[in-house]
Amino acid sequence: xxxxxxxxxxxxxxxxxxxxxxxxxxxxxxxxxxxxxxxxxxxxxxxxxxxxxxxxxxxxxxxxxxxxxxxxxxxxxxxxxxxxxxxxxxxxxxxxxxxxxxxxxxxxxxxxxxxxxxxxxxxxxxxxxxxxxxxxxxxxxxxxxxxxxx
Numbered sequence: 001x002x003x004x005x006x007x008x009x010x011x012x013x014x015x016x017x018x019x020x021x022x023x024x025x026x027x028x029x030x031x032x033x034x035x036x037x038x039x040x041x042x043x044x045x046x047x048x049x050x051x052x053x054x055x056x057x058x059x060x061x062x063x064x065x066x067x068x069x070x071x072x073x074x075x076x077x078x079x080x081x082x083x084x085x086x087x088x089x090x091x092x093x094x095x096x097x098x099x100x101x102x103x104x105x106x107x108x109x110x111x112x113x114x115x116x117x118x119x120x121x122x123x124x125x126x127x128x129x130x131x132x133x134x135x136x137x138x139x140x141x142x143x144x145x146x147x148x149x150x
Contacts, residue, residue, distance in 0.1 A: 015040040019138075
């Protein structure tokens, strides 16, 4: 059994919405929860690590890219029940980021990593909270670009 299954307390996970030239980076999850699903790169925070450090480390481990964090998007609860008990409980902290180095490649917990247009990403069968976080990120990027134009 996975050590993260049936936890006695929530696990902090940190995800990153990586945007480049209007494209969104997604990874295909290589393990549970949500095995095989397209998702944001991310993973569990390690002891002694800040959430920002976790976001950068996980992005690099899962995508091969070094990122610059632009800001916090939102916090999400993932609670999966099975047989009247809690199978998974994550508190997920999602950041917006841009790539600043490295070479795109799937790594660690990802079986694939690639950039999608927002339209392509919207057509994927994504978890509803992943979809919501992507939309918040897209809105943030659009607002930032409008400010630059003013």
